[in-house]
Amino acid sequence: MTALQTTWSQVRERQISMMRLTCETLGHVLQDLTANQARALRDGDDGWSIIEILCHLRDFDEIFYQRAVMMLKLEYPQLPGYDHEAMAIERAYQQEDLQDAYKTLRSSRQRFIQFFEALSPQQWERGGVHPERDSFTMTDAAMQVGLHDLDHLEQITRVLAQA
Secondary structure, rough: OHHHHHHHHHHHHHHHHHHHHHHHHHHHHHHHOHHHHHOOEEEEOOOEHHHHHHHHHHHHHHHHHHHHHHHOOOOOOOOOOOOOHHHHHHOHHHHHHHHHHHHHHHHHHHHOOOHHHHEEEEHHOEEEEOOOOOEHHHHHHHHHHHHHHHHHHHHHHHHHHHO
16 A cells, blocks of 8 residues: 555545534534524524524435445446525425434434445545536545535534524
C-alpha cells in the first residue's frame, strides 16, 4: 500500500466517523426541543422550521444512499436530481413527528455507514455524474453527507440561538 492509498483510506475513515458524529450531534441538539418549538422556530420568515430541516436531512440521507448504490451497481450513472423545496411540501414535513423523523434518520444513517465501511478500495473509486457537481466519486458521496449534515446543523443551531 502506498502513502497516497493510506491517506485516502484515512480520509474515508474520517468521513465515515463524521457521518456518525454529525447524526449523534443532531440528536443532542434536538433532545430538549418540543414538537411545538420544532414546528414554530424557523430560519427567517420564509425559511424552514426545524422539523422541516430534520425531515430534509432524513430524506436526503436516503437519496444520498440510493445515489451511492447506483454508483456501485452501474457504470458511471447519471445521478438523479431532486427538488428539496417541493419534497418538503409534498411530504408535509411540517406535520411530521420530531422523534420519529430523527429515529428514521438514525436508522438510515447506520445502514449508510455500514455500506461505506464495506466498500473495497476499488469500489471507493466508482463514480457517476452528479446533477449539480458533474463528476462525482464514492469518496465525494461520503464527504457530501458530512458536509450536508454540518450545513443543516449550523442552520438549526442558528435558529435555536435566535429564538
